[in-house]
Amino acid sequence: MDSSEYREHDGLSLAGLLHTKQVLPVDLMEQALALGERCDEAFNALCYLDPEEALAQSRQAQLKGQFGALPFLLKDSGLASTYLRSSVGSRLFADMKSPISATLNERFIADGFISFGRTTVPEFCMAPTTEAAQNGGPTLNPWDQTRSAGGSSGGAAVAVSSGVVPIAHGSDGGGSIRIPAACCGVFGLKPSRGLVPLGPSRGEAWGGLAADGVLTRSVRDTAAALDGVVGMEIGAPYAAPAVPGKYLELLSHEFRRPLRIAKWTEAFDGIPVAPECVAAVEYAANLLEAMGHEVISAPLPDIKYKSFLRSHQDVLAASVTLTVNGKLRSSPDAEWRSKLEPAIADAYDIGKTLSAETYALAINRFHAIARQMEVYMSGYDLVLSPTLTQLPAKLGVMSMETDFRSFRNTVGEYTTFLAIINASGQPAANVPVYWTDTDLPVGVQLIGRFGHEADILRVSAGLEEAAPWAERYSRLKLTV
Template sequence: MMQATEYQRRDGIALADLIHKRDVAPVELMERAIEIGDGRATALNALCYVDREQAIDVARQAVPRGQFGALPFLLKDSGLASKTLPSSVGSRLFGAMRSPIDATLTKRFIDDGFISFGRTTVPEFCMAPTTEAIQNGGPTRNPWDETRSAGGSSGGAGVAVSTGVVPIAHGSDGGGSIRIPAACCGLYGLKPSRGLVPLGPSRGEAWGGLAADGVLTRTVRDTAAALDGVVGMELGAPYAAPAIPGSYREHLRQPFDRPLKIAMWRSAFEGIAVAADCIAAVAFTANLLASLGHEVVDAAPPPIKYGSFLRAHQDVLAASVTMTVNGMLRTRPDLDLRTCLEPALLDAYAIGKTLSAETYALAITRFHTIARQMEVYMADYDVVLTPTLTQLPAPLGTHSMETDFRTFRNAVGAYTTFLAIINASGQPAANVPVYWTEDGLPVGVQLIGRFGQEAGLLKVSAQLEEAAPWIERYDRQFQP
């Protein structure tokens, strides 16, 4: 029987190979995932809606399929529709919603061999860079420093992967929500191009086109393989990014036909401060890239009006909150929102009710302007290298929703300065965990690619992974 420590140290592809060769039974892996989840990950408050009995039953009867055979998996509590797992989106407003259908992405995960046995914790409505929702009964803690945040909104997913509950977990990203927890927890996390991964069938876009689904992993090849299983056009989708012919995973093995030209950003928009450790992480990565033969040049960011973008981002989020809350009120007009929403989102609801159609349209136009600015900027570069966050993983309570919405989001914007603009541009971007402080805290760097160019981004990430391996950097505090 496979031991928990053996399970923890392997990535998804390695475990899938064992399943396909019949060297290990799917139920053994599920038992290990639940064992680790019930221990370390539960102590860090990373999981919710775990259905142990059903998971064991499904795994016991599983016939290997897809790339991953019958691999334990976790869906983010983001509302991604699942017939088997409820979702609250981190809010008391919803409790435990049930869906009569699987989302297109959920179906693709199943077809590729993932068995979802629970969900991972999120902040309320997935609108924070830290996971501290009242609905979760307390904060989700960083396994590398329990006084700090695991990030958000895919904070529980970050903990689940970094503690070895699962090698791959679902995440979503509307303003950095895959890349933030990847940076905080020392993982690889790629936000795909807009329209590459399906969002339907219940919706065509989220947050004005900002949101994208993906995964958090410990290896680049796991992310590449996961993309192979889920990308592709969805009938009726409003957006479509080009996927490469063939396989992202196979593409990792192909050499670049020339050195890449990489722009390095050491400063943030409008004078926002960046911590010395975050700048050091960029410099370290730049040296690695240069040693791999690529050309890295110091460059200034494009002249994006960041303050205007923050306002536009806030307006779209507030409009989304109002739409969502009003949808609930139509069926539950008796709800007292003061007991259902945290203060910042209660304020966002009030703001959303006052926004004009013109304000919303101008916000979307601002996003489109940034998309053009970034693509024009990147005509001269293959990749952009930035810090992922402007500061080290935030101490718990730093980004509290116990304030008004705009104050809350302005503070978030100063922490995630390099992230949400790439949601506006729709480009792919990945956190790469190559740098750690002397105290053992991960410090992420971000690689940004041209629209639809996930393949190149994955390949240069794999080069960095080989030059500065991080797979052995996972939380080992679980005791069987």
């Protein structure tokens, strides 16, 4: 198998070749490592590669789970691995080692994934663009290298779109799976709160906003990956509704009736939405109507967006303070402040001064949004919206070389449709059905009711069939 053939397959297709002994695990790993090296040189998307360990694991691999022994990448978000170091995109946390493996990582391993490195992130995963100083420069969008790959799972989206791996780990606390999926033209689903385990070292992240998942080239790969990792974890503070069956099997089930889908083309507080982003929604709406569903132009829920942004900032700042103080208690560093980017250093100071009342108010505000969204969606099965309010951002536009609140206010105007769904805990996915005339992806978002991932996956699979995107990936050339 050469690199061109490897890049034509999605994860389940490669797994099929493994299970039928048409290829060996080490054959796939050799291709992934070679492509990874070229991808990193071209786009600065990977870090903490461990080729020797990966090749050793592949040579010894016994096929297991759905994916057999498939090359995989963990996000540099700190998801614990006993052999891959992490930095969380920060010079202060460079080269962290973990004595344990996260529950999610163990489930990835059990389902047949072999991780050979990590993917780049912004510092502390707190930006919609991946331009961390720790990475030595920005992670570039493979479709337009003057633009951001998105964040915080920016490196993961680049690795998947460019074909290094068909599936990569991501996480999402304010759009961090959906943003880069939109920027790089891949499928990315944020699961419902409590569906995917966060332990064993923590029960929640960012006040319940954050969830782990994957970014993929095909909808079926996301469905299959979820089948391997979902389920309750002992002691977890949240639980999603029971899964209705195997997601992969549910993809082929027809809906018993047409779905009612609310369509949003305007943003909260009159925030401008680029015409290309509106065009993407209208294009997807036409596809959905052709599939037999009812798409309704609907008013936005009555969410006080500026108040929510403030609460989101407060919880993120508190998280920065907690994280930095934990590092300093275990490993004092006299130069620690100079190792943080300006916006994150400012967030640390904000977090130190937050009152308990302010933090509690923020959490209550998130819970109120969850109730609002569930009531709002009582009349709809799904919501269709732009993923981002603008085209993928130009590099340097959302810099951390400023104060934290100014930075996050700018982010809030770019990701207006995303973080509220982290607050509500609902599932949501970027679906890459629309591209500009210049081959730039423009994502649309499908939002589902809490615990209704299957609806999103089934509709997304229909959109993938109606407007296939897989053939576009062959246009990306990994040359430096």
